[in-house]
Amino acid sequence: MSLKPEEVKKIAHLARLNLSESDIALYTPQLSSILDFVEHMSEIDTNTVEPLAHPLDLPQRLRSDAINEPNQRDLFQSIAPEVKVGLYLVPKVIEEA
Amino acid sequence: MLKTIAELSQALQSKKISSLELTQFYLKRIKELDQDLNCFITVTEEQALAAAKTADQKIAAGQAGRLTGIPIAQKDIFCTKGIKTTCGSKMLHNFTAPYDATVVAKLNAAGTVMLGKTNMDEFAMGSSNENSHFGPVKNPWDKNCVPGGSSGGSAAAVAAGLVPGATGTDTGGSIRQPAALCGITGIKPTYGRVSRYGMIAFASSLDQGGPFARSAEDTALLLNAMAGFDEHDSTSVDRPIPDYTATLNNSIQGLRIGLPKEYFEGLNPEIAKKLEEARHEYEKLGAQFKEITLPNMNLSIPAYYVIAPAECSSNLARYDGVRYGYRCENPKNLEDLYKRTRSEGFGNEVKRRIMIGTYVLSAGYYDAYYLKAQKIRRLIRDDFVNAFQSVDIIMSPTAPSTAFKFGEKTKDPLSMYLSDIYTISTNLAGLPGISIPAGFNSHLPIGLQLVGNYFEEARLLNVAHAYQTVTDWHTRMPESK
Numbered sequence: 001m002s003l004k005p006e007e008v009k010k011i012a013h014l015a016r017l018n019l020s021e022s023d024i025a026l027y028t029p030q031l032s033s034i035l036d037f038v039e040h041m042s043e044i045d046t047n048t049v050e051p052l053a054h055p056l057d058l059p060q061r062l063r064s065d066a067i068n069e070p071n072q073r074d075l076f077q078s079i080a081p082e083v084k085v086g087l088y089l090v091p092k093v094i095e096e097a
Numbered sequence: 098m099l100k101t102i103a104e105l106s107q108a109l110q111s112k113k114i115s116s117l118e119l120t121q122f123y124l125k126r127i128k129e130l131d132q133d134l135n136c137f138i139t140v141t142e143e144q145a146l147a148a149a150k151t152a153d154q155k156i157a158a159g160q161a162g163r164l165t166g167i168p169i170a171q172k173d174i175f176c177t178k179g180i181k182t183t184c185g186s187k188m189l190h191n192f193t194a195p196y197d198a199t200v201v202a203k204l205n206a207a208g209t210v211m212l213g214k215t216n217m218d219e220f221a222m223g224s225s226n227e228n229s230h231f232g233p234v235k236n237p238w239d240k241n242c243v244p245g246g247s248s249g250g251s252a253a254a255v256a257a258g259l260v261p262g263a264t265g266t267d268t269g270g271s272i273r274q275p276a277a278l279c280g281i282t283g284i285k286p287t288y289g290r291v292s293r294y295g296m297i298a299f300a301s302s303l304d305q306g307g308p309f310a311r312s313a314e315d316t317a318l319l320l321n322a323m324a325g326f327d328e329h330d331s332t333s334v335d336r337p338i339p340d341y342t343a344t345l346n347n348s349i350q351g352l353r354i355g356l357p358k359e360y361f362e363g364l365n366p367e368i369a370k371k372l373e374e375a376r377h378e379y380e381k382l383g384a385q386f387k388e389i390t391l392p393n394m395n396l397s398i399p400a401y402y403v404i405a406p407a408e409c410s411s412n413l414a415r416y417d418g419v420r421y422g423y424r425c426e427n428p429k430n431l432e433d434l435y436k437r438t439r440s441e442g443f444g445n446e447v448k449r450r451i452m453i454g455t456y457v458l459s460a461g462y463y464d465a466y467y468l469k470a471q472k473i474r475r476l477i478r479d480d481f482v483n484a485f486q487s488v489d490i491i492m493s494p495t496a497p498s499t500a501f502k503f504g505e506k507t508k509d510p511l512s513m514y515l516s517d518i519y520t521i522s523t524n525l526a527g528l529p530g531i532s533i534p535a536g537f538n539s540h541l542p543i544g545l546q547l548v549g550n551y552f553e554e555a556r557l558l559n560v561a562h563a564y565q566t567v568t569d570w571h572t573r574m575p576e577s578k
Contacts, residue, residue, distance in 0.1 A: 008452070011452045011455050011456050011459070012452060014455050014459060015410060015439075015448075015451045015452055015455040016417075016432070016435040016436050016439055017436060017439050017440050017443075017448055017451065017452070018436040018437055018439075018440040019440070026445075027448070027449065027452065030449060030509075030510055031449065031452060031453060031456070033509075033510075033511055034402060034449070034453055034510060034511060034514075035453070035456070037398070037399055037511055037514075038399045038402055038403055038457075038466070039399070040395070040396060040399045041396060041399045041400060041403070041466075041469050041470060041473055042469075043396075044393070044396060044473065044476070046469060046472035046473060046476070049472040049473075049475055049476060050472070050475060051468055051471030051472050051474070052471055052472070052474040052475035052478055053302065053471060054302060054332070054527075055288045055302060055303075055474075055478065055524075055525065055526060055527025055528075056287075056288060056289060056334070056527050056551065058289075058332075058334070060331060061331055061333075061335075063328070072195065075195050076195055076420075078195075079192065079193060079195065079421045080420050081418060081419070081421075081422075081424035082424070088419050088420055090419055090431055090434060091428050091429065091430050091431055091433070091434055093430075093431055
């Protein structure tokens with residue numbers, strides 16, 4: 001299991017990370033060796049084993065569908081990088097015609 | 098004044114000392130020693146002095162609990178309303194949480210006095226505290242060595258006597274391993290015992306908060322305040338919490354302790370020797386030892402490095418430069434905003450784990466990696482369930498070595514991951530574990546790990562306390578210079 005630099009670039013894009021050429025040179029062997037180590041998992045047959053998602057195997061607890069949080073928009077937006085009239089601002093997504 | 102929480106609590110109640118004096122004493126030690134050690138990211142002197150005064154009023158009015166007026170520190174992963182919470186990352190260097198984590202609210206309600214927020218590996222990913230955006234923490238026993246991680250700041254602060262107790266979080270060993278490397282006591286409770294609400298998420302099915310202190314008794318006092326059901330955490334377990342101090346002095350006559358043979362193969366001889374000595378102490382106290390097997394132990398790190406990065410890549414997708422935290426300068430478009438914010442805001446180890454997680458969850462790989470890892474997780478859990486049919490406690494080393502030197506493992510991420518070889522399986526199984534000091538190799542502390550069955554924190558603390566009543570390793574302190 002050896003990753004190629006192009007694969008690392010693709011993974012970085014999926015993870016929305018910008019990597020420089022030197023980053024890719026650094027990460028490619030590191031990620032490959034981690035995945036090689038992870039490959040040890042294939043040493044054991046798990047065909048009849050059920051996956052364990054929760055360490056205590058407990059079901060997800062549900063709550064009643066009722067409003068229990070007050071609206072704190074202004075408080076939450078006070079720590080945002082850029083807001084305007086209660087909206088979070090991002091660079092323009094839709095081009096003008 | 099460098100005493101245990103239990104002793105300080107008595108001194109406060111009997112008015113031999115005030116919380117204000119105690120708080121000033123520790124704040125002064127932080128000022129003198131922490132510039133060098135770097136345990137704290139934020140020191141909250143003003144709030145601490147105000148909280149100490151409130152605590153003194155409570156004590157005077159006879160309304161004090163056992164933790165009222167006791168100074169503590171919070172790992173900077175726990176959200177604190179109005180006080181910066183960075184998680185050791187540039188991504189959150191400017192983040193002030195709009196609410197308190199449940200652990201913070203509970204410890205505040207118990208009357209503790211928070212002195213500040215402690216340093217940590219970025220987003221709790223690391224075993225040496227070298228991944229912090231705010232610089233590494235030095236081990237107070239040897240300043241050329243790491244304190245362990247990820248809760249390195251909390252562990253080093255307690256070891257150096259900058260604070261008598263502190264909080265940590267443990268996803269793969271991040272409480273127990275630094276406790277071992279710093280020569281203090283640290284407990285990771287059963288998954289779901291301590292609320293994760295307001296505890297910044299790394300790997301949600303593994304993360305669990307817990308306390309550090311100088312003794313098992315002190316961690317019991319802190320855990321009393323921290324544990325309990327919380328409706329704000331969907332995986333919080335709704336079960337009654339015992340008084341963890343009530344059973345500390347129970348006899349351990351007849352206690353069955355298991356020694357997993359896989360943990361002792363190829364073990365460092367000095368650590369093996371100290372474990373042998375600990376075994377003799379326990380035998381004198383009436384415990385019986387038995388060799389057990391955890392056959393899938395060797396698969397715990399491979400499975401962990403699929404599950405934890407997968408959950409990490411999902412959890413850390415939220416850091417996009419839009420709602421809070423770091424944002425890059427002059428983004429050209431939305432993709433540029435995401436990519437540059439995340440590349441500039443995250444450090445190397447966090448990026449590595451996000452990429453591993455993204456890869457194992459990407460189309461076509463799910464079955465081979467994530468599903469396979471979850472199946473192995475069940476096998477590891479079943480190994481423990483089987484072992485607990487015939488023993489009450491499992492004893493092992495906490496870490497494969499004592500504190501290592503700065504830079505020793507940073508070039509090879511895999512060598513760093515192996516620092517958690519004895520602790521990770523406990524997180525995969527969701528079991529409680531504690532690390533207690535069991536001696537030294539030259540001048541560096543060695544940790545002993547005890548793992549209990551689900552929800553048996555009280556028994557773990559009892560067994561740890563029994564050892565601490567017949568040994569004095571936990572009372573040793575590094576010279577403070």
